[in-house]
Amino acid sequence: LSKCVVTCFQEYTLSEYLRMSGIYWGLTVMDLMGQLQRMNRQEIIDFIKACQHECGGISASIGHDPHLLYTLSAVQILCLYDSLDAIDVEKVVDYVKGLQQEDGSFAGDKWGEIDTRFSFCAVATLALLGKMDTINVDKAVEFVLSCMNFDGGFGCRPGSESHAGQIYCCTGFLSLTGQLHQLNADLLGWWLCERQLPSGGLNGRPEKLPDVCYSWWVLASLKIIGRIHWIDKAKLRRFILACQDEETGGFADRPGDMVDPFHTLFGVAGLSLLGDEQIKAVNPVLCMPEDVLQRIGLQPDLLS
Amino acid sequence: QHGRVKVKTTAQQEEEKRKEREKKLQIYVAARDACFTKRKDGVFDDEALQLTQQLLSSNPDFATLWNYRREILLHLETVQKIYEAELSFLESCLKVNPKSYGSWHHRGWVSARLPRPDWARELSLCDRCLSLDDRNFHCWDYRRMVVKMSGVPVKQELDFTDRLIGSNFSNYSSWHYRSTLLPLLHPQAPDTPSQYSLPPEYELVQNAFFTDPNDQSAWFYYRWLLGRGTRCVYVSREEERVAVAFSRPVNVSTFLLCFLFLVFSSEALLCLLPPGTISDVANEHNLTVHWTEKHSHRDCALYTGRSESWCRDTATDLELFRSELSVEKTSVLQSELQSVRQLQELEPLNKWCLLTIILLMRALDPLGYEKETLAHFQTLKVSTRPHIS
Ligand SMILES: [Zn+2]
Numbered sequence: 154l155s156k157c158v159v160t161c162f163q164e165y166t167l168s169e170y171l172r173m174s175g176i177y178w179g180l181t182v183m184d185l186m187g188q189l190q191r192m193n194r195q196e197i198i199d200f201i202k203a204c205q206h207e208c209g210g211i212s213a214s215i216g217h218d219p220h221l222l223y224t225l226s227a228v229q230i231l232c233l234y235d236s237l238d239a240i241d242v243e244k245v246v247d248y249v250k251g252l253q254q255e256d257g258s259f260a261g262d263k264w265g266e267i268d269t270r271f272s273f274c275a276v277a278t279l280a281l282l283g284k285m286d287t288i289n290v291d292k293a294v295e296f297v298l299s300c301m302n303f304d305g306g307f308g309c310r311p312g313s314e315s316h317a318g319q320i321y322c323c324t325g326f327l328s329l330t331g332q333l334h335q336l337n338a339d340l341l342g343w344w345l346c347e348r349q350l351p352s353g354g355l356n357g358r359p360e361k362l363p364d365v366c367y368s369w370w371v372l373a374s375l376k377i378i379g380r381i382h383w384i385d386k387a388k389l390r391r392f393i394l395a396c397q398d399e400e401t402g403g404f405a406d407r408p409g410d411m412v413d414p415f416h417t418l419f420g421v422a423g424l425s426l427l428g429d430e431q432i433k434a435v436n437p438v439l440c441m442p443e444d445v446l447q448r449i450g451l452q453p454d455l456l457s
Numbered sequence: 458q459h460g461r462v463k464v465k466t467t468a469q470q471e472e473e474k475r476k477e478r479e480k481k482l483q484i485y486v487a488a489r490d491a492c493f494t495k496r497k498d499g500v501f502d503d504e505a506l507q508l509t510q511q512l513l514s515s516n517p518d519f520a521t522l523w524n525y526r527r528e529i530l531l532h533l534e535t536v537q538k539i540y541e542a543e544l545s546f547l548e549s550c551l552k553v554n555p556k557s558y559g560s561w562h563h564r565g566w567v568s569a570r571l572p573r574p575d576w577a578r579e580l581s582l583c584d585r586c587l588s589l590d591d592r593n594f595h596c597w598d599y600r601r602m603v604v605k606m607s608g609v610p611v612k613q614e615l616d617f618t619d620r621l622i623g624s625n626f627s628n629y630s631s632w633h634y635r636s637t638l639l640p641l642l643h644p645q646a647p648d649t650p651s652q653y654s655l656p657p658e659y660e661l662v663q664n665a666f667f668t669d670p671n672d673q674s675a676w677f678y679y680r681w682l683l684g685r686g687t688r689c690v691y692v693s694r695e696e697e698r699v700a701v702a703f704s705r706p707v708n709v710s711t712f713l714l715c716f717l718f719l720v721f722s723s724e725a726l727l728c729l730l731p732p733g734t735i736s737d738v739a740n741e742h743n744l745t746v747h748w749t750e751k752h753s754h755r756d757c758a759l760y761t762g763r764s765e766s767w768c769r770d771t772a773t774d775l776e777l778f779r780s781e782l783s784v785e786k787t788s789v790l791q792s793e794l795q796s797v798r799q800l801q802e803l804e805p806l807n808k809w810c811l812l813t814i815i816l817l818m819r820a821l822d823p824l825g826y827e828k829e830t831l832a833h834f835q836t837l838k839v840s841t842r843p844h845i846s
Pocket of ligand 1: 364367406
């Protein structure tokens with residue numbers, strides 16, 4: 154498996170527009186496997202430093218524009234390395250704060266795309282930095298709740314269809330802001346557990362194919378709302394393992410497909426949530442090793 | 458990164474592929490560097506538009522390049538022709554990759570800045586895109602923006618989902634859309650559901666689940682449509698407590714008038730009354746739960762000689778239960794129960810069917826149907842999801 158992550162790091166020119174997240178996926182896998190020391194720590198920290206912009210935001214790579222998605226990834230990586238002081242934290246906070254809109258939502262960057270993913274990125278970044286109080290949390294919560302649907306799930310914006318990735322962001326958001334009681338957990342849990350297909354894998358929306366990354370989003374959401382026992386864990390475990398490529402050790406979206414670091418992280422993290430003892434415990438809200446969050450002193454809420 | 462099948466290749470094939478990739482990569486890197494240099498030098502010209510176009514055609518997720526294009530467009534004079542050209546370039550991008558966040562956001566950005574916007578064309582683009590993939594949520598979201606910007610009547614959109622559902626019942630996106638449109642069409646949540654023109658709505662859903670009883674889309678929608686918008690107040694004399702249950706989460710702080718509230722969840726609250734308040738069986742007590750936010754209340758009387766009492770209502774206050782378009786009329790629920798039972802005779806082990814029957818029975822008469830619901834629960838437990846213990 155480590156071999157896969159290392160190879161993935163070597164051929165990534167085409168995906169440099171998301172490199173910061175790629176590094177986060179790869180490093181988190183390594184940390185969960187207890188192999189973090191195999192990566193070049195200093196090189197990565199220097200890279201992150203070079204990606205912080207004047208405005209405080211962090212970009213996916215050098216020459217690219219800053220964005221909340223990569224700002225969160227960078228902060229997550231620095232937490233893994235216990236090196237937040239490598240960047241200007243105050244400026245990051247200002248950047249995040251500056252992206253909050255009047256209705257409480259967050260734009261991904263200065264070009265104004267609104268999405269509940271960005272609400273999650275914003276509060277996750279600030280929670281990791283211990284600076285949640287710098288934004289209008291009430292308004293932020295109000296916006297996320299306005300995206301709740303008839304099925305108890307959430308979409309990108311008010312009126313958007315429920316989607317497992319978005320539900321993960323919104324339940325994670327409500328956990329970090331201490332507002333999980335706002336969920337209709339039984340209704341949402343029902344929708345989520347119906348994502349499981351006969352193969353054991355989970356899909357992201359009704360009538361879609363199963364996928365390792367959706368398996369993580371659904372599983373983590375169920376964990377957050379205290380209903381992980383509503384799915385067949387053994388079957389899901391078999392599905393995730395079937396997505397592992399024997400040759401490289403990495404994971405694909407479905408059995409037989411190409412592996413990539415994104416699905417490798419969510420495969421490994423999923424196995425961790427399912428209780429695999431070879432893997433470190435993962436936090437369902439932030440998708441980071443629990444021991445890292447303990448060090449920071451961050452314990453996001455979970456429903457029981 | 459999704460759905461790319463891994464194929465076994467020989468060493469020679471591998472080598473050829475590698476060379477080809479390398480060549481493509483060189484072209485890519487050259488174009489990328491040229492873009493970055495131009496941008497750094499503050500150049501906002503036609504050539505930059507062409508270079509970014511070349512790159513974005515195959516890499517629409519390269520967000521920074523869309524940003525550069527926006528900078529160029531803002532720099533140029535706002536000319537209808539240039540923006541029109543941008544839209545047709547975007548259309549070709551969306552044809553190749555209809556699920557790129559960057560392309561859709563850019564289209565919204567351009568459309569909103571067009572000197573003479575053509576929303577009808579945008580709506581027909583959505584029609585075409587959804588005819589290719591009726592679940593593309595990017596396109597649905599763009600459609601909602603177009604509808605909002607150009608004031609397309611709600612009824613027209615509802616008719617649109619009629620057509621999509623008509624051609625494919627298993628279309629969760631359309632059912633979802635309906636759930637947002639119906640309340641808009643009936644802004645004053647009616648006391649009489651007949652105003653809601655619900656009968657056709659029920660007919661539509663029933664057609665769907667009779668056609669394919671295993672398709673979950675219609676069942677999720679049906680459950681929402683039936684609603685279970687009940688509030689329930691329960692008073693226990695002996696335990697000296699009041700329990701209040703809601704059909705959807707509520708904000709607890711509005712209830713602090715009471716002496717001590719224990720919160721089970723945001724949908725169920727428990728109030729412990731001071732000792733002696735209601736313990737005398739000879740007294741009658743009238744309790745009122747006030748919902749301050751919505752200026753509504755619910756009375757519950759504990760009569761002389763009774764040890765407990767409970768009151769429930771089926772969403773008379775629809776404002777409180779926005780997402781629960783509940784039906785008050787027992788007769789409607791009765792006739793729904795009849796239909797679903799017919800289906801159950803054909804499909805005795807269909808879990809959606811069983812579950813819906815249970816919900817209807819519990820809404821209608823929980824005690825009267827107790828035996829039957831328990832039997833159905835047993836069937837569900839044994840036959841459908843054996844892993845749930
Ligand atoms: Zn995936």
